[in-house]
Amino acid sequence: MKKSLLKFSALLMAGMLVLSGCGSTTKDEAAKPAETNNTAEAPKAAETDAATAVKVGFIYVGPTGDGGWSYAHDQGRLYLEEQLGVETIIKESVPESQEVEAVAASMIDQGCNVIFATSFGYMDYLEKMSKEYPDVKFFHCSGYKTTENMTAYFGRxxxxxxxxxxxxxxxxxxxxxxxxxxxxxxxxxxxxxxxxxxxxxxxxxxxxxxxxxxxxxxxxxxxxxxxxxxxxxxxxxxxxxxxxxxxxxxxxxxxxxxxxxxxxxxxxxxxxxxxxxWNWGPYYVEAVQSVIDGTYQSESYWHGLEAGIVxxxxxxxxxxxxxxxxxxxxxxxxxxxxxxxxxxxxxxxxxxxxxxxxxxxxxxxxxxxxxxxxxxxxxxx
Known part of the structure; x- marks a missing residue:
């Protein structure tokens, strides 16, 4: 959300993996050339590689057990993990101060290339970090500033x-x-x-x-x-x-x-x-998927009931x-x-x-x- 400036945005459902060939293998099946099987598995392997190439950090202003704001964001993070299989890390109870820069830098050192910072007062600090780390994608919740690699997101x-x-x-x-x-x-x-x-x-x-x-x-x-x-x-x-x-x-x-x-x-x-x-999960999936697909573009996201985010x-x-x-x-x-x-x-x-x-x-x-x-x-x- 958050702090004292006076200015300051689908659900992707995973398909079921159908297991086949649990019975005996016929001679024809056994005789299939290896490259045919490799071709069939290639898209799946590429998707896995793309997902594992992304590590996502979440910075919260309160504890995930607050039953409210940070809890709702963390439920969205868990949904993201479930839907895309990406690795995530969190830092709770980070004050709206320069401390957020150190937290973001630590996450980047740990391999994060996507960071969601979920409080209004983080805005200026995150803007600075986005310019220092142009290869990292930053997402700031409830603010109004954007850079080439920093998106502002909220809901109506x-x-x-x-x-x-x-x-x-x-x-x-x-x-x-x-x-x-x-x-x-x-x-x-x-x-x-x-x-x-x-x-x-x-x-x-x-x-x-x-x-x-x-x-x-x-x-x-x-x-x-x-x-x-x-x-x-x-x-x-x-x-x-x-x-x-x-x-x-x-x-x-x-x-x-x-x-x-x-x-x-x-x-x-x-x-x-x-x-x-708030229902943050679908947005987090959409945002991270754009990074995985290489289609990420900085934006000011502000959608409402029609998107299911609120x-x-x-x-x-x-x-x-x-x-x-x-x-x-x-x-x-x-x-x-x-x-x-x-x-x-x-x-x-x-x-x-x-x-x-x-x-x-x-x-x-x-x-x-x-x-x-x-x-x-x-x-x-």
Whole structure:
């Protein structure tokens, strides 16, 4: 994702290997010339050689056991290994500092020629490394900078935020939803706004109160922030954090919660309604396959529901009646282009029209979000 700049994107299924010739071998089969068999095996051998020529490093901002952001990326890494048979290595809990350069250099020394760095604050350091190591392919998650051998990748998770907002808006009885947020950067602001607009689409009276933790991974602090929001009258908690701390606060208080990054229902089975989730695996397969095939080109990748990189988890039994139908209809409309969460009219907190009716925000505008929509309570600071 990640840190404090205000600017900053298929599934490939493996076939089944059919084993034959387990019985006796006929004379004709035994008499086949060796070069015929070699020819048949050549493509398979070439694929194996190409895969083994790639070694992939993953750099995480938190532990893979966080149940959220780094966990979701690591599930994608495991899917990559399963689908392409490439070797991968990881480094957990790497701060968003110059330390990421040393980690990347160490991975390159260990033979990595593809590196995924999965936090916004790694961007400038990774850009520098990409210029120092032009033969290595770098992929930076959630940023906006690219070089000849560095791709920026993310997903339109605001679409999933909008859908999860629908569920929360239908569930709240106090019309007050608490939102535990990490850092006031465009990625997080965009998600808060989309969630609020989704909730307001089914409940115009909804207010979303935001509390900043200025952390990505701090389970205790995130939980305390959620408790404070519940104490102020919220009866649903949403979050842009890497742990399930806010979910657990809602569970303990007997209210409701919307998770993020992965399906968090396991952490709060009596509270969780749904979660906005990432599915990184297909993208990682696509990206690494391009390196294997020699077709890699640097790009800014920002796709959404249509690519399967983002979605919401199955609605739980805690979700309100009728929510599934509303979500399905909105999802279909986003996919066919008839619904854009950031199409006007949209007003900001002061009541000023920021997006006129008939217009929609551009990608550039969304990627530099620095204002809240009407209905959000809180400041960007």
């Amino acid at each position: 998770v605001y679409q999933a935020r909008y859908l999860s907002g629908i569920v929360a808006g239908m569930k709240t009885e106090t019309n007050k939803i608490g939102y535990v947020a990490a850092f006031p950067i465009p990625e997080v602001i965009r998600g808060i706004n989309a969630f609020t607009l989704g909730a307001q689409s089914v409940n115009p009276d909804v207010k979303v109160q935001v509390t900043w933790t200025n952390t990505w991974y701090d389970p205790a602090k995130e939980k305390d922030a959620a408790i404070a929001l519940l104490d102020s009258g919220a009866d649903v908690i949403a979050q842009h954090q890497d742990t399930a701390g806010p979910q657990q606060a809602a569970e303990e208080r007997g209210v409701w919660a919307v998770g993020y990054n992965s399906d968090m229902s396991m952490f709060a089975p009596k509270a969780n309604l749904t979660s906005a989730v 979605d919401i988890s199955p609605l739980t039994e805690n979700a309100p009646a009728g929510a599934q139908e509303k979500v399905d209809a909105a999802k279909a409309a986003i996919l066919d282009g008839s619904l854009n969460p950031f199409a006007g009219p949209i007003k900001d907190q002061t009541g000023a029209v920021k997006v006129e009716e008939g217009n929609a925000m551009t990608d550039e505008e969304m990627l530099s979000f620095d204002w809240f929509v009407a209905g959000v309570e809180g400041e960007i600071k």
